[in-house]
Amino acid sequence: MRYLFLAATILGMAVAGTAQDFTAYQKNRFRSDGQEIPYRLLSPIEPGKKHPLLVFLHGAFEKGTDNEQQLDIGGRFFLRDSIRANYPAYVLFPQCPPNAFWAYFENTIDLTTGYAKDWIFPFKKEPTPITATLLKLIDSLLESGTIDPSRVYIAGLSQGGMGVLDIIARRPEAFAAALSICGAGDPSTTRFFANKVALWLFHGANDMVVPPDFSLQYYKRLKRAGSAVRYSVYSGVEHNSWVNAFKEPELMSWLFAQVKQ
Secondary structure: OOOOHHHHOOOOOOOOOOOOOOEEEEEEEEEEEEEEEEEEOOOOOOOOOOOOOOOOEHHHHOOOOOHHHHHHHOOHHHHHHHHHHOOOEEEEEOOOOOOOOOOOOOOOOOOOOOOOEEEEOOOOOOOHHHHHHHHHHHHHHHHOOEEEEEEEEEEOHHHHHHHHHHHHHOOOOOOOOOOOOOOOOOHHHHHHHHOOOOOEEEEOOOOOOOHHHHHHHHHHHHHHHHHHHHEEOOOOOOOOOOOHHHOOHHHHHHHOOOOEE
């Protein structure tokens, strides 16, 4: 079964949280070559000089066209007064359409366990159509002159983590650092971004939805290459390792310390 994700297993893991005012995230849509991507953009409290850009890619349950749901996980975190004061940046939350994917992947479902298996991540010459549009959106923001091109970061969880690992392999020159939370991909693609993009990987040790071995293999390859890489694995944690990742005391300080040379 191609492009199948185990929705039933992680339904209920994505905590929607209480209602919150997300109006600080400007609502917009970007169109290119017949493809449209909804997005929300949080601007620094005090604009006027160039700031970093952080792109955040959501998981499977935040897909849609409402330009709202992609903020369910992570939206509140970046709205915190302490985050906005200490790490001023533009924060971009694009939304992937329901039947699209940030990265190409294939798997089958084990009918005995109900979990996905036999994962394949074909690294095709061109990105998925929605990711191609996202890259054009990022380019358009960089062309605005308000973003520091040496401090562009990308983060994502689950299918968004897959997108992160795919994108930094395609555009290593564009990103200073990346965060992949319970993501996966083809570890051999590390050859494209080793020693070019700093990476912090996060995974739950008991994740049955996306096996933690993917993150481990990325970490091992990058470590051997002498690349800047960190790996946090959480004992007893299942697929929702983003809860732990957002609690990492060095998360933002590490990320914003990375500068593209």
